[in-house]
Amino acid sequence: MDFALPGDDDPRRQQVRSWLEAHPEPSPRELAEAGYVAPHWPRPWGLEADPITQLLIDEEIKRAGISRPFNMIGTGWAGPTILHAGSQEQKDRYLMPILTGEEMWCQLFSEPEAGSDLANLSTRAVREGDHYVINGQKIWTSLAHESQLGILLARTDPSAPKHEGISYFICPMDTPGITIRPILDMTGMHSFNEVFLENVRLPASNLVGEENKGWSLAKVTLGNERVSISGRGAIWGQGSTAADLIEVAKSAGGLKDPAMRQRLAKLYIESEILRLIILRTVTAAVKGEQPGPEASVRKLLSDEHGKRLLNLAKDLAGAGGMLANRGPLGTEPGWWDFGFLFTPAITLAGGTAEVQRNILAERVLGLPREVDPDEGVPWSERGRQATTTLNG
Ligand SMILES: Cc1cc2nc3c(=O)[nH]c(=O)nc-3n(C[C@H](O)[C@H](O)[C@H](O)COP(=O)(O)OP(=O)(O)OC[C@H]3O[C@@H](n4cnc5c(N)ncnc54)[C@H](O)[C@@H]3O)c2cc1C
Known part of the structure; x- marks a missing residue:
């Protein structure tokens, strides 16, 4: 395997250079519309770039001293999940503002009783006509206070086993009923928050994928998060x-x-x-x-x-x-x-080191799976002191 990237005469590299010469100070929208924010995404949002082209573009953008719009959760893991399972309407509505950084995203997954054992989450979403009504609490929500939108996991069927009754939503952060409280970390920085959801009404069109099938989408999000970070x-x-x-x-x-x-x-x-x-x-x-x-x-x-x-x-x-x-x-x-x-x-963040080791032990080394006494048990009847299954 050749570890070096193609050199100066590579046509893909030259194409990016010419574009950057023509746009020495590109706006976030120009960068996004040229496909240079997430080149591996499909068109019209990206360039369907293979990984080598993507690395070449990264190098050229860095060399030109240009920064891409900051939207780590949007570009890194919310966008790829919407690309994977969102409706065409959701893709048209949300993907371009993610790439331009005009709409920042946060991730409303973790809860006080659901971190490594994410599938234990208890935030409820109840369907009422053409809306879902959400009640619950999230924690460690990075950038909630700066975000316009969030990806939200909530339980839509408590009678199903814990991995099976979860749905995946897009949640505008200015919806009435959302309260965001800052948590300061020991650097003194305010990057994450507690988020309380009280009778938050989301249109049914904000459901991503099918109702009760959100766990498989959560895994897509977490997979992208792990590679991104x-x-x-x-x-x-x-x-x-x-x-x-x-x-x-x-x-x-x-x-x-x-x-x-x-x-x-x-x-x-x-x-x-x-x-x-x-x-x-x-x-x-x-x-x-x-x-x-x-x-x-x-x-x-x-x-x-x-x-x-x-x-x-x-x-x-x-x-x-x-x-x-x-x-x-x-x-x-x-x-x-x-x-x-x-x-x-x-x-x-993104699954603890212990959780990663568990994943490696079970899925790579083939060691016996961690026992979850609640496996297959309806979530509402689970044992309160259940051992964890894995975040992802
Ligand atoms: C900087 C930062 C940003 C974050 N941002 C977000 C965000 O934006 N959105 C969001 O939803 N969440 C976010 N999180 C939360 C993060 O995903 C959780 O902290 C993480 O999944 C661990 O969950 P927990 O904190 O509840 O710890 P717990 O799950 O309670 O774990 C406590 C300890 O027990 C260990 N442990 C747990 N289960 C097992 C097991 N089965 N085997 C071995 N050891 C185990 C863990 O490794 C850990 O050391 C963020 C966290 C941090 C630190």
């Missing part, structure tokens, strides 16, 4: 990489402490393994194969890699780094310090 940067693929920390160490004249050197070398090796796993996913996709076990390995490795990287950066800030905002080896704290404080979240 697992790149080489320390926080879900974004931000500093092991190569950045090596540059910091080099600029400071190298590391004298052999234990620190060893940790940095290990991180570099890990980041190379991660790069190859990502390329393996790409290669499989080029061959038309679905992502295999490497997608779960990739999510688990990249989360834990991010944690180790930010912990080492903090250790390299020295003892003073415990008390003050300080970057590694006397650098500006910037992203490093924030990243360190954020690290506990990295292995939780």
Whole structure:
């Protein structure tokens, strides 16, 4: 396998370059309409780009110093689910504003009693004529306070076993009955929220796919989430990489402490393994194969890699780094310090590291499945202390 992308003379690369020359400061809408926000999406929203073309476009956009509109949940996992199962009307209404960033999306899945065991969710949706009436509580809803729309899971049939009575909705966040309360994390940032839904009336046309078939769509969403948030940067693929920390160490004249050197070398090796796993996913996709076990390995490795990287950066800030905002080896704290404080979240969101290991154990290694005493039992009659099944 050739690990390098095609060079400057590749016609696909040249085509993107010419477009960028003609549009040196493209608006979000221009980028979206050219298909450059999600090139792998089908037309008219994307370019049906194969993964190599997609990587080439990513490289060229980065080289031109252009940022795509920020809408992580919209572009990363709500949009792909609507593409997969939405009606034509839903695709026409929602996909372009996702790509342009004109409508931000959040994900109303987790609840106080339904995190890893997501199928235990108890938010209820009751059909009344041409509406559903929703009551319940969501938690950890990232960006709810900045979003116009959310993807929402709610239980439409409590008499069915827990995975079978769930439906998938599109929820405008300004619908009467929605209350959003901020939760501050320990970086001091307000990124997630509690969301309370009290007699929230959603038109039946906001149901995605069929009633009671929402669990299979939730799995599509979670699959896309796991791939979207697992790149080489320390926080879900974004931000500093092991190569950045090596540059910091080099600029400071190298590391004298052999234990620190060893940790940095290990991180570099890990980041190379991660790069190859990502390329393996790409290669499989080029061959038309679905992502295999490497997608779960990739999510688990990249989360834990991010944690180790930010912990080492903090250790390299020295003892003073415990008390003050300080970057590694006397650098500006910037992203490093924030990243360190954020690290506990990295292995939780999108399915915890333990849950990923369970998935690998059961679906890759073929070990016996975790026992769920509520398997097949109507959700309304489940044992309250049920052990969890897996988020996804
Ligand atoms: C930064 C951040 C952003 C988030 N954003 C969103 C969002 O936008 N929308 C949304 O819906 N949710 C969001 N979440 C919630 C996230 O999906 C849940 O936190 C996650 O699924 C874990 O659920 P929980 O917090 O209820 O923990 P629990 O499920 O209660 O787990 C507690 C601990 O027990 C372990 N555990 C649980 N079950 C098992 C098992 N079967 N085997 C082994 N260990 C197990 C877990 O690994 C964990 O360590 C976000 C979380 C974070 C941290």
